[in-house]
Amino acid sequence: MTAKTSRSKSIITEGLWYNNPVFKQVLGICSTLAVTNLVLNTLVMCVALIFTLSLSSFTVSVLREFTPRNIRMMIETLIIAFYVIIVDVLLKAFWPEMSGNLGPYVGLIITNCIVMGRCEAYGNSNPPAKAFIDGFFNALGYTFILLIIATFREILGMGTFLGFAVPYFSGPNWDKWIIMVMPPGAFFMLAIVTWIFRSIQAVKEDKAK
Amino acid sequence: MIRKKAWFPVVYMFCLTAFFSTIVIGFTQVTGERVEANEKLSFEKAVLAALPGLYEKNLSRLELHKRFTESVSPPDNFSAAAYTLRQNGQIIAYALPVSGRGFWAPIKGVIGIKADKKTITGIAFYQQNETPGLGAEIAKAAFTEQFRGKTISTDGPPLNIKRPGAVLGDSDVHAVTGATQTSTRLEKIINDGLEEWLSRTTTQGNAK
Numbered sequence: 246m247t248a249k250t251s252r253s254k255s256i257i258t259e260g261l262w263y264n265n266p267v268f269k270q271v272l273g274i275c276s277t278l279a280v281t282n283l284v285l286n287t288l289v290m291c292v293a294l295i296f297t298l299s300l301s302s303f304t305v306s307v308l309r310e311f312t313p314r315n316i317r318m319m320i321e322t323l324i325i326a327f328y329v330i331i332v333d334v335l336l337k338a339f340w341p342e343m344s345g346n347l348g349p350y351v352g353l354i355i356t357n358c359i360v361m362g363r364c365e366a367y368g369n370s371n372p373p374a375k376a377f378i379d380g381f382f383n384a385l386g387y388t389f390i391l392l393i394i395a396t397f398r399e400i401l402g403m404g405t406f407l408g409f410a411v412p413y414f415s416g417p418n419w420d421k422w423i424i425m426v427m428p429p430g431a432f433f434m435l436a437i438v439t440w441i442f443r444s445i446q447a448v449k450e451d452k453a454k
Numbered sequence: 455m456i457r458k459k460a461w462f463p464v465v466y467m468f469c470l471t472a473f474f475s476t477i478v479i480g481f482t483q484v485t486g487e488r489v490e491a492n493e494k495l496s497f498e499k500a501v502l503a504a505l506p507g508l509y510e511k512n513l514s515r516l517e518l519h520k521r522f523t524e525s526v527s528p529p530d531n532f533s534a535a536a537y538t539l540r541q542n543g544q545i546i547a548y549a550l551p552v553s554g555r556g557f558w559a560p561i562k563g564v565i566g567i568k569a570d571k572k573t574i575t576g577i578a579f580y581q582q583n584e585t586p587g588l589g590a591e592i593a594k595a596a597f598t599e600q601f602r603g604k605t606i607s608t609d610g611p612p613l614n615i616k617r618p619g620a621v622l623g624d625s626d627v628h629a630v631t632g633a634t635q636t637s638t639r640l641e642k643i644i645n646d647g648l649e650e651w652l653s654r655t656t657t658q659g660n661a662k
Contacts, residue, residue, distance in 0.1 A: 283586050308470075313463040320470060327474040331481060338485035341492040346590075348559065348583045403587050423632040426587035 256375065260382030263446075266359045267390040268439040273359040277391055278431040279350055284407050286346050287395035289336075291388035293351055295381060297328045298360050302368035302380030304328075309369055321364045322355070329354045359387055390442075394434045402426035496580040497564075498522040501549045503578035503598075504566030505539045534654040536567070545569045552647030557635040559583035561592075561643055567606070571652065574613070577601040577644075589636030600627040612648040615641040 266272045273294075280290045304324045305312075312320050333351045336344040344351070354360065363383050368376040400406055402425030404415030413419055424430050456462060499518055503509040508525060526549065527538045536548035546569055553562040561582045566575035577598050584590045591597055606612045607625040614626045615637045622628065629637035 286586060311457070311466065313457065313466060316463045316467055319467060323467075323471060323474060327478060330478050334482055334485050334489070338488040338492065341489075341496060345581070345583065346586060399587075423588070427585065427632070 256379045257382045260379060260384075261386045261389070264383075265386040265390065265442070266362070266383050267387055267435075268442045269446075270359075270362065271439075272362050273357045273387055274435070276350055276353065276357055277387075277394065277435060278428065280347065281391055281395040281431055281434070282398050282402065282426040283346075284392065284395045284399050286343070287391050289340075289343050290347060290350060291384070291391055293329075293332045293336075294354055294357065294359070294387060295384040296332060297325065297354050298363060298384040299377050299380035300328050301325045301360055302363050303373050303377040305364045305368035306371060306373040306376035317369065318365075321361060321369075325360050325364070326355050359383060390438060394431070394438055397434055398425045398430055402430060495519060497551075498526075500564040500578035500580035501526055501537055501551075504549050504564040504576040505547050506566065506568075506575040508539070532655075534651055536651060536655075537564075547575050550647060550651050552643055553581075554639065554643035554646065556582055556584055556639055556643075557589050557633075558585070561636075561640060563643075565601075565644065565647065571655065572606050574601045574604045574606065584633065584636045588630065589633040591630040591633065592636060592640060597627075597630055606648060606652075611641070611645045612652070613641070613644055615644075 260266070264270060267274070267277055276290065276294075281287050301321070301324050305321055308320065308324075329352060332354070333344070336347070336351060363380050367379045371379070396406065400411050400414050401422045404411055404419060404421055414421075422430070425434070495515060495518060499509070502518065502522055505526070508521060513521065525539060527540055529535050529537055533545070533548055536550040538545050539547045539549070548567045548569070548571070550565045550567060551562070552565055553560055555561070559582070561579060561584070563577060563579035563582075565577050567573070568575055579593045579598070582590065582593055584592065601613075604613060604627065605624045607614075607623075612625065614623075615629045616622065616626050617634075618628050618631045620626070620628070
């Protein structure tokens with residue numbers, strides 16, 4: 246993996262680029278496919294993930310000295326669930342429309358592989374501050390890929406961006422690609438994005454050698 | 455050392471769970487009232503939107519609630535399950551809550567019907583989880599506005615949701631493009647609700 250070739254790189258570039266959770270580690274794909282048909286929904290989902298991932302990783306790291314090895318997965322799940330429920334309740338109380346839009350997906354952050362993956366791979370063996378930064382930038386790496394996918398899906402499929410009509414794409418000359426807002430559209434977009442970003446990465450690495 | 459004891463993981467897990475659960479429970483208690491109020495409010499908003507001349511876009515939460523309690527009466531024996539809008543004791547319109555299975559999750563909405571029990575004054579949905587951009591469009595004005603002024607058909611199903619582009623009669627509306635499943639289910643929800651309510655109110659009327 247690229248993690249070895251870029252060991253000297255900071256945690257930030259690891260999470261955002263070299264070890265990006267979506268196109269490199271291919272984690273958290275379920276939510277990538279599910280919530281990316283509207284940019285606003287994606288944005289809220291990503292903020293929820295940034296919150297959950299950085300704080301879970303932090304908390305796991307704080308408790309790492311005390312947690313017995315054999316039950317660490319249970320503890321991690323408990324901590325993740327704790328933060329996710331907080332987000333879910335906050336949305337329900339203060340932004341009910343968005344809570345309705347996202348439906349079960351906020352709750353499903355608990356099973357988002359990125360969160361468990363980072364807690365297990367990083368939070369469990371690093372000091373709290375570093376774990377927090379690692380979680381934050383991994384979630385940010387997830388966020389920017391999702392936003393790219395969502396932007397294309399919303400514009401091509403609905404002719405809008407963040408709910409506002411986009412010139413040309415919302416006009417009569419553009420036949421809306423309905424398939425882009427349906428589940429198959431997510432697969433196409435994810436594949437294309439992964440392809441492009443991995444190619445860019447490969448080219449850069451060749452040059453570095 | 456205490457961490458080497460066989461019972462340590464059990465106690466540790468127990469304490470940690472108790473700790474986090476306590477916070478979550480406390481948190482839910484604090485926000486619970488607000489969550490409940492939100493749910494109630496979204497229903498009240500739908501009722502106002504379905505009835506004629508009550509809903510305005512920029513009403514605050516408090517104004518919405520005030521308007522609902524002031525002008526809408528809860529269901530009674532006469533109106534069956536429907537909420538009523540009255541003026542000087544005379545019923546002007548009914549707001550009938552309907553619900554049923556959508557494509558992904560239950561759809562709940564309110565249909566507004568004039569006192570003649572024939573004309574639709576509006577429709578609004580306060581709970582749905584259809585595909586964003588497709589089925590979810592049923593909650594938007596472009597779709598719901600179509601219902602305003604439509605007539606409940608006496609022969610055949612009360613209302614029809616026809617495929618986009620079809621010629622429309624007095625009791626037909628256009629479906630959302632690409633949302634066939636949602637539209638068929640929605641048609642059933644609306645018609646089942648209307649038929650049941652109409653049969654209940656008319657039999658009561660005859661008995662009187």
